[in-house]
Each structure stands twice: as structure tokens, then as C-alpha cells.
Amino acid sequence: MSQTKMATISHKVAKSRKVKPSHMIVHVFLILLAVVCMVPFYMMIVYGTHTNADIASKFIFLPGEALIDNYQYMTENINIWRGFFNSLIIAGCSTALTLYFGALTAYGFAKYKFRGNKVLFWFVLATMMVPQQLGLVGTFRIMYLLNLLDTHAALILPAAANAFAVFFIKQFIDGTIPDEVIESARVDGASEFKTFHRIILPMLAPALAALGIFAFIGSWNNFIGPLVLLFSNEKYPLPLLVQLLQGYYGTNYGVQYLGVALSVLPILIVFAIFSKRIIGSVAIGAVKG
């Protein structure tokens, strides 16, 4: 046994001797860059556990003991968990609308031949190039007219018309769903919408999963939308609450650091679990887009 062990070790040594200096440099560079990416997150977590006096007087590497104090002080004005909940509601519902209506529209374009099909689809594509800010003032106005100002619905409902989703899912349908599937459902007597719900929608699952991640992150991070359309603090999603920290705790840095840390931690955890899936969906979306 020890002989085989020795053999593998010597093999490994022989292998490691072959490492080129240029390869070493590349790895050192990659590791340094990775450190640059993670340092701010480490800092905010560590700083969130210190008192203001500590933060003001020295450079800090290690966690302190003021975590609970900072937390209690923060929750006097800011209900970060409420913000977390609001963000979940808004992003969750937006994503559901984007996926369902995106699939419905894409399916309509892909599998029905009606007059104007091509023109309308090009129109949908063209709207992707229009920046959201163009209609910012008008959006405020229509939400006022519909009595939706200061409601989560104002942020959720527009998600039903997501042009990128239509484009993305149509590509997928064109590539993976043959007409025969629909044909056979019709022969079996299924109605058009039943075919869509029972047969097509499950077949779209891979595309919807990739797109869903996109839509969720986009909605979760939306800042200017809620800034314009929401007024009550208790309805604010996370990004807006984080911004409020500045106003409430202008000089209490420990509390601000803790707030930022708490707003980022859930994303950090989700990303740690799903990173492959998230990165994969970005790659797919980019190549198709």
C-alpha cells in the first residue's frame, strides 16, 4: 500500500515539476482577481460587527462584538426582513408573469399562422432596443390613472410584457418542439389552451428555468422603478431600504455596514447554491440574444 502511495506521490511531484512559470503567473493573477472580488464582501460583514468608534479609529480585519447592538439599532428604523419579503413578492410575481405570458406569446408566434405574425414579432424585437427610462414619466402617469401608485402591482403587472422573454422562448420552441406534438394533441381532442398548458408548458421547462433566473435577478435589483412608484417605507423592496440607511444612520457606520451585509447575504447564499445554473443561463441568453 505504501508503495503505491509513494508511486502516486512521486508521480504528482513529477507532474508538478512540469508546471510552467507562465501557468503559475496566470493562476496567481486569477487568484488575486478573485480576492479583489470577495474583499468588499468580507469587509462589510466584518465591519457590520463593530461599533462606530472602532470603525472610526482603525483598520479592521477581524469580527467585533457589536453585531447584536448594531442589529437592534438598525431595526429601530428599518425593517430589513420586511424589505426582504417585499422584494420576494415583487420579484416572484414579476417572474411568474414574465414566464407565463412570455411562453404564451412565444407559442402564439411560433405555432400559429395569422396575418401580421412576422411584423408583430419584429415589433416585439424592436421594443427591446428602447430604454426603460424613456417612458418613466409616462409610467408614473398611467399608474396614477389606474390608481396603482404606491402598490406592488405597479411593479409587477408590466412584467407580463417582457420582449426578451418572448424572443428567448420562441427560439427554444422553434428549436425543440415539433408541430407533430401539437397535431397529436389535437387529434386526441385537446383544446388549444389545454394543449398549451398540459403539453407545451412542461416541455418549455428548461428554457423557463434559465429565463426565470434572469427575470428574478433583474426584478430583485430594480432600483429606479420602486424609487419612482412607491412612497411608503413598509412597501419598499430591499434596494430602497438600503438607500434609506444613509438617511437614518448617516454617521453610524457599523449599522450601515450591517444593513448592506444583510441585504447581500441572501443573494450570496442563493448564488453559492445555484451559481452553475445562473452562469449557464446568462451564457445561453447572451448567445441567443
Next chain:
Amino acid sequence: MFSKTLRKDNYGYLFIAPFFITFLVFGLYPILYSLYLSFTDWDGFGNPTIIGFENYQRLVGDFFFYKSLFNTLAIWIVSVIPQLTVSLVLAVILHEKFVKGKSFFRAVFFFPNIVTAASLGLLVALIFSWQTGSFNQFLMGLGIIDDPIHWTDKPNFMRGLVSSILFWQYFGYSMIIYIAGLQGISRDLLEAAEMDGASKVRVFFSITLPLLKPIILFQVITSIIGGMQIFDQPYTLTNGSGQPDNATLTSVMYLYDTAFTRYQYGYGSAIAFGLFLVIVVFSILSFKMMNIRTKNEPN
């Protein structure tokens, strides 16, 4: 053969109708209404009064509009050029066989992209604050400086800081897109070139780069549209002020400020359309530039 099974009646309209209804109400109407408002004077109360092209005349002579465009452009260029080059280099490196821990590095580099920009802006504001910021503490600890530097007072530094945040946030995203593009290039082609004795640098410039051109164009166009909309990072970094000396006031911040804090909805709409025109011009220009390059290339 396929057309036989596709229905040719009007049933499809039912499927696309909800999208178009939503789009008309929440997409098209707001844009058209903004266009209408840009020809009016409206403070949000009462009725808008039509004033013709006055808002646009004001826009043409508005120092702050140009300043905000300049800021946006400066911030964008300083962030996007390193972002697109560094991420390309990283993508090529992470595509090499000898690199260990590829998926780890991809994940770590990509991570800043999904973090809420508002949180990042505030975090950087904390790190670079004058009296208690850890950056000053760090420099003083190393003995590089004796007294804390008032970073937030320096216009160019603050612009650079916004650019750095954007770079830091998006280089991993660009990298992933380049990697996806690289995966579309067949390895046989690259290996054949190396067999013929071409150096790695030569392979990169003669094969990889030309084949990546569509992906690069995609990146440039999306980054123009995204770059002209820079808002979250400078807004939270400066607590909405765009200071110092309005150096971090981006065009969308100016639009937001005009319409929603000074209640000049008409003029705010005019700013939006002015900005849109700039985006269109820049997008067309970059399309043209890319095309000219392809035409001039000897095969």
C-alpha cells in the same frame, strides 16, 4: 409539410393578445405620453399646457444636460474599455486547458454582477468616506498617508470610482458571454493553427478575435444602452446628490431629479427623449464602425 399542421385561422391572436394589451398599457402609452408631455409644461397638478418646442430649446442650451451627458459618457468609457478587454483576456485564459478551478473562478468573477447595485453604491460610499472610511484607515495604517484624504470632494476621483464599481460589477458578466462565444469556436480550428506553428498571440488575433466579432458587437451595443442608463451606482454612492461639483450627475439622474424631485415633468420628458436620441446615434455609429472594419479586412 409543417404548414399543414399549423393553424391558419385567427386563433393565434388569443395567445399574443395579453402581451400586447400589457405592452400598450405599460409600455407604449407611457412612451407616447412622455413624448406628449415633452411638448408641455406640467408640474403634476392640473392640466399640462402645451408650449411647443420650448422644452427642447431649453434642452439645447442646458449646461447641466451637457454636463450630465459628459459625466455619463466619461464614466461609461472609463469603465467599459477595461471591462470589455479584461473580460476577453479572462475568457481566453479560462478557456485554456491547463487552468485549474475554472468553474470556481467563473463563479467568483461573476458574483459581483448579481449583487444589488444600491448595496454596492452604499458600501463603496462607506469605504471611501473621509473620516471613518476603511480605505483611508488602510492607507494610514500602511503609512502611505498621514491624514485622511477627502475623496468625496474630488470630481475626477468620484467619477473614476463610479466607473470602477461598474467595471467590477460587469467584467464577470462580459467574461461569461465571451466564454459562451468562445465555446462556439471549434477547437480543431485553433489546434490546427497551433500545429502549423502559429503562436498563441497570433491565433488570438487572427482566428479568435475575428470569429468573436458578432459577440463583441453584441457586447458593445448592450453596453451602450446600459451605459447611458447609469443611475443606481452614482445615486446611492452620493446619496442622490451627484456631487462633488455635479461630477457624478448622470443623465438619468438629471432626468429623475428634474421630473420627480423638482416636478418638472414636461422638461424631464424632454431630457428622456434627448437621451434616447444620443443612444440611437451612438448605437448606429458603433454598428457602422464594426461594419467598416469587416469590409476593410483583407479576407
